[in-house]
Amino acid sequence: MTKLGIAAIQIDAKGADNTALIEEETRAVTRRFPWVDLVVFGELAAYGTSPARAEPAGGLLEQRMADLARETGVFLIPGSYYQVRGGAVYNVSSVFGPDGEIVARHDKFFPFLPYEKDVACGNQYCVFDVPGIGRLGLAICYDMWFPEAMRTLAAMGAEAIVLPTLTNTIDRDVELAIARANAAINQCYFIDINCAGSLGNGRSAFYGPGGETIYECGEGRDVAALRLDLQQVRDARAHGWHGLGQVLKSFRDTPLEYPFHVNAQARSSAMSDLGELAMPASERQAESDTEIISRFNQGKGGTRS
Numbered sequence: 001m002t003k004l005g006i007a008a009i010q011i012d013a014k015g016a017d018n019t020a021l022i023e024e025e026t027r028a029v030t031r032r033f034p035w036v037d038l039v040v041f042g043e044l045a046a047y048g049t050s051p052a053r054a055e056p057a058g059g060l061l062e063q064r065m066a067d068l069a070r071e072t073g074v075f076l077i078p079g080s081y082y083q084v085r086g087g088a089v090y091n092v093s094s095v096f097g098p099d100g101e102i103v104a105r106h107d108k109f110f111p112f113l114p115y116e117k118d119v120a121c122g123n124q125y126c127v128f129d130v131p132g133i134g135r136l137g138l139a140i141c142y143d144m145w146f147p148e149a150m151r152t153l154a155a156m157g158a159e160a161i162v163l164p165t166l167t168n169t170i171d172r173d174v175e176l177a178i179a180r181a182n183a184a185i186n187q188c189y190f191i192d193i194n195c196a197g198s199l200g201n202g203r204s205a206f207y208g209p210g211g212e213t214i215y216e217c218g219e220g221r222d223v224a225a226l227r228l229d230l231q232q233v234r235d236a237r238a239h240g241w242h243g244l245g246q247v248l249k250s251f252r253d254t255p256l257e258y259p260f261h262v263n264a265q266a267r268s269s270a271m272s273d274l275g276e277l278a279m280p281a282s283e284r285q286a287e288s289d290t291e292i293i294s295r296f297n298q299g300k301g302g303t304r305s
Contacts, residue, residue, distance in 0.1 A: 001132050002231040004160065005036040010204045012197040012221040015048045019061060022046060022078055023068050025223070030072040033225045037130055038075040042195035042204070043141045043166035044091070045079030049199070051119060054082035054089050062094065062102070070100035075130060079164045079193075080108070080140050088120040093140050093164055095128050104128035108140040109149055114279040125149075127156045134230040137161040137188075144175075144192070148261060150182045154248065159233040160189035167194055168201045176205055176216070184211030187236045187247055189228050196220050209233045210241030 007029045011021055026039050046061055047053040055061055061081055069076040080093040091108035107122025126138040137158030143149055144163055153161055161182065167175060175192070183190035187209045194217075196202040202219035209232055215224050240246045260270045 002134065002229055002234075004038065004130060004133050004136075004228045004230060005033065005225070006038045006040065006160075006162075006191065006228060007033060007036045007223060007225040008040050008191055008193040008204050008206070008217075010194060010196050010200075010202050010217050010220075010222040010224070011041060011045060013042070013045055013048075013195045013199040015198050017047060019046050019064060023064070026068055026072055026074075026076065029223055029225060030074055035227065036074060036225060037133065038077070038136075038162075039072075040077045040162055040191065040193050041079035041164065042193045042200060043080045043093075043164040044082075044199070045164070045166075045195050046081050049166070051082045051089050054084045056084050059083075065094070065096050066100035066102070069096035069098060073098045075103075077138070077162060077164065079166075079195075082119070089118065090120050090122060091116070091140060093126075093138055095138065104138060106138045106140060108143060110142045110146060112142045113277055125152055125156060127153060127158050134159045134233075139163050141165040141167070144178055144182055144190075147182065147185065150186055151251070154186035154188055158186075158188060159230045160191060160228060161186070163190070163192045165192050165194045165204075166200050168199065172201055172203055176203065179205060180207045180211050180213065183207035183209060184241075185247055187241065188233050189230075196222070209236040210244075 009025045009029060011018060011025055022041055022045060029039060030036055065076060065078045076096040077093060080091050083090050083092040091111060093106045094102050095104040097103040104126050106126035109122050111119040111121060127135055129135050135157045137153030139161060150161060179190050179192040190207045193204045194200045194202055196219060202217055204224060205216040206214040206226060208214050215226060217224055237248055260267050
């Protein structure tokens with residue numbers, strides 16, 4: 001078997017508790033499409049964007065999602081949610097198996113700084129197997145902007161990368177270009193699931209192992225249920241997409257080294273002149289501050305004279 005049934009549900013989310021809506025949509029899609037193996041929602045779909053809603057591992061949300069996966073008999077990724085562990089808050093995406101057990105968990109590598117502040121960074125790559133079908137990789141939103149991370153998931157055997165996302169800003173079109181590029185350069189399916197409603201601006205999308213667009217949602221609620229043939233990934237990696245570039249083999253076989261990727265210290269040293277990662281300031285306010293300092297210094301100078 002090589003066909004994966006996946007339903008990406010772009011819910012009409014509110015900024016607060018959407019748990020009941022996730023349960024309703026999951027039950028509905030599994031009744032309508034009994035061939036679905038995996039149901040996926042967007043980033044922070046359940047509780048919204050406030051880290052104040054963070055729960056401990058095994059909290060109420062995970063209990064409800066475990067019950068839901070067990071009830072519907074599917075693999076379930078309910079987007080992501082904030083979780084407290086070891087005194088830190090993580091943006092977490094968990095995979096619940098059909099028996100209700102958590103089979104994989106990903107802590108977001110790259111919180112969206114400087115906006116998603118006080119959220120800890122994950123450091124473990126996440127892949128999981130759907131028995132008898134294939135291996136999937138899991139990441140969250142901003143993680144995909146870092147191709148080294150996505151390439152690592154592919155090297156770990158991921159034939160599809162699932163990316164719960166939360167975007168409501170003007171860069172959604174850019175994100176889709178990056179998602180499509182990730183599919184092509186890693187010769188895999190890439191599924192980017194956004195929220196709609198007050199949380200996100202939608203446009204969830206499926207891309208194939210050549211970077212081809214399979215389906216893109218609109219901006220409102222949508223249920224995209226597709227059967228993805230993972231044999232197409234295996235063929236693309238073995239022979240090139242439509243007989244064209246064998247990208248992963250070329251990456252594997254080149255003698256080229258990447259000196260700035262040797263370790264974190266090498267990367268930090270090479271990019272040290274970029275400055276601090278900080279919230280952008282208003283130029284108007286910055287100019288006002290400069291004027292205040294100038295007047296202050298002029299006053300000090302007048303006193304001295």
